[in-house]
Every structure is written in C-alpha cells, then in structure tokens.
Amino acid sequence: MQEKMKDLLPKSIFELIDSESFRKRTAMYIGKKSISALRIFMDGYQTCELFNGIKTKETKPPFWIFFYWICKYYNHSGSYYSWDGIILQNCENDEVKAIETFFERFDEFRQFQPKRLIASQISDKAINFFYSNEGKRRLIKNGEEKRIGPADKVFIIEYDNNLGCSSHHRKDNKGINFDYFESVNKAIEDAEKEYGKSLNWKEVPQDKIEMIYEKII
Structure with a gap:
C-alpha cells in the first residue's frame, strides 16, 4: 500500500502543478490562491531540491524560458519584474485572477516544440x-x-x-x-x-x- 501511494505522488513541482487536485484546491497546497504565493512555493520547492542534490524532470520547453515567453506574450521588457509580477500587473493586481491566468499561460507554453x-x-x-x-x-x-x-x-x-x-x-x-x-x-x-x-x-x-x-x- 505504501509503495502504491508513493507511485501516486508527483515526481516534480511541474507534475504537481499539472495535477487536477492542485488546480482545484490550490489554496490547500500553498496557503491561499495567489500567484505571489505560488512563486514563493515554487522557489522553496526548487531550493529544497538544490540543497538536497535532487534532480527532477524539467518541463518541455525548460521552465526557465517561461519568463521570456511571458515577456513576449505581454510585450514586456522584463525589467524589475519576474514572470509572476508581469502576469499580476496584467490582471489588475488581482492575485486570484493572476494564478488562473498563470495556469493558462503555463499550458500554452508547454505546447512549444x-x-x-x-x-x-x-x-x-x-x-x-x-x-x-x-x-x-x-x-x-x-x-x-x-x-x-x-x-x-x-x-x-x-x-x-x-x-x-x-x-x-x-x-x-x-x-x-x-x-x-x-x-x-x-x-x-x-x-x-x-x-x-x-x-x-x-x-x-x-x-x-x-x-x-x-x-x-
């Protein structure tokens, strides 16, 4: 039973974000439905991996390119902003709307080949x-x-x-x-x-x- 449960757990932060459970119950995972909270959560997850020498599967294209995709999408210079800040700015600073928009942009980003x-x-x-x-x-x-x-x-x-x-x-x-x-x-x-x-x-x-x-x- 324990092995089966282990197999069901996400193998990376990106698998977690892709899961239906995370998208429907985002606040349960990160405290509140907020793109700023999501960014902090992702940074913490990836820092923990770095400190423990864990290498998980990347997205395709790799997620570090996501920032450049967001800059392109919103015609933003990228100066002084990260991807979450640019999306939030284009959602009238509505944190809930911004995280839903993030899911849309993230899914679009994954279509690039x-x-x-x-x-x-x-x-x-x-x-x-x-x-x-x-x-x-x-x-x-x-x-x-x-x-x-x-x-x-x-x-x-x-x-x-x-x-x-x-x-x-x-x-x-x-x-x-x-x-x-x-x-x-x-x-x-x-x-x-x-x-x-x-x-x-x-x-x-x-x-x-x-x-x-x-x-x-």
Missing part, C-alpha cells in the same frame, strides 16, 4: 580563442569569481511559433551554461564571443532532434 537544432563541436582552435580573450560567462564559487568553460560542444535549439531559442554549452555531456536569445543568429554571435568564428555549425537531422533535445534539457 523544438523545430530546429544546430550544434558545434569546440575545436582546439576555438579553445585557444577561448583562453586568448576575457569572455563573459562567470560565476562566484567559494567567494571567488571563476570563468565558465570551455565547453566541448554548443547546442542551439530554435522553438516554433516565434518563441525564440536557447543555447546550451556542455562539457562531458553535462550542462555548464544556458541562455535565451531572440534568434539563432544572436545565439551564434554570442557563442562566437567565447569561441571565435571558427565554430562549425551542423544541422541536426529532424528525426534526431527529439532524442538530443531530451538529453540537453
């Missing part, structure tokens, strides 16, 4: 370029700023219906950096800032896109 995928192996020449310039990708680790990379492969995913595209820098089949761009050309320009113009982009065949996409996200 990758329509094109290009990739470039990072050659020795590209790595030499990487070390010869300052680059821009950095993180703070143990109180010290460190440069991210070099990767051994870069993927660019273009989504349908003008969602834009995401770039994914990977090393040893693990993601080391990702970012969003309005177009493939902008994503290529960004990669060239790190690795130079020697990058050799190759189109992934249509019948292989889904398989590689699953591994990337």
Whole structure:
C-alpha cells in the first residue's frame, strides 16, 4: 500500500502543478490562491531540491524560458519584474485572477516544440580563442569569481511559433551554461564571443532532434 501511494505522488513541482487536485484546491497546497504565493512555493520547492542534490524532470520547453515567453506574450521588457509580477500587473493586481491566468499561460507554453537544432563541436582552435580573450560567462564559487568553460560542444535549439531559442554549452555531456536569445543568429554571435568564428555549425537531422533535445534539457 505504501509503495502504491508513493507511485501516486508527483515526481516534480511541474507534475504537481499539472495535477487536477492542485488546480482545484490550490489554496490547500500553498496557503491561499495567489500567484505571489505560488512563486514563493515554487522557489522553496526548487531550493529544497538544490540543497538536497535532487534532480527532477524539467518541463518541455525548460521552465526557465517561461519568463521570456511571458515577456513576449505581454510585450514586456522584463525589467524589475519576474514572470509572476508581469502576469499580476496584467490582471489588475488581482492575485486570484493572476494564478488562473498563470495556469493558462503555463499550458500554452508547454505546447512549444523544438523545430530546429544546430550544434558545434569546440575545436582546439576555438579553445585557444577561448583562453586568448576575457569572455563573459562567470560565476562566484567559494567567494571567488571563476570563468565558465570551455565547453566541448554548443547546442542551439530554435522553438516554433516565434518563441525564440536557447543555447546550451556542455562539457562531458553535462550542462555548464544556458541562455535565451531572440534568434539563432544572436545565439551564434554570442557563442562566437567565447569561441571565435571558427565554430562549425551542423544541422541536426529532424528525426534526431527529439532524442538530443531530451538529453540537453
């Protein structure tokens, strides 16, 4: 009985949000029916996963792109706002209306599909370029700023219906950096800032896109 109950539990925050129970009884899960409360709940859930080294299944497209979709949908610059703030602003600051709108936008977002995928192996020449310039990708680790990379492969995913595209820098089949761009050309320009113009982009065949996409996200 305990095993059966365990199988019924959501495997990720996104499975929970998708569930009929969560949508009908949102306040039971997060205290009140409010988009602001939902954002806090999601952040807490994902922080707990991070601290415990738990990796759950992502949405497709990955949820971090949702913010850019909301900016596009509402023609918003994104400055000083997160996705919940933009939706709330466009719902006359009505928290209940905003969370219902979130469910609508979230379901629409999940309909986007990758329509094109290009990739470039990072050659020795590209790595030499990487070390010869300052680059821009950095993180703070143990109180010290460190440069991210070099990767051994870069993927660019273009989504349908003008969602834009995401770039994914990977090393040893693990993601080391990702970012969003309005177009493939902008994503290529960004990669060239790190690795130079020697990058050799190759189109992934249509019948292989889904398989590689699953591994990337």
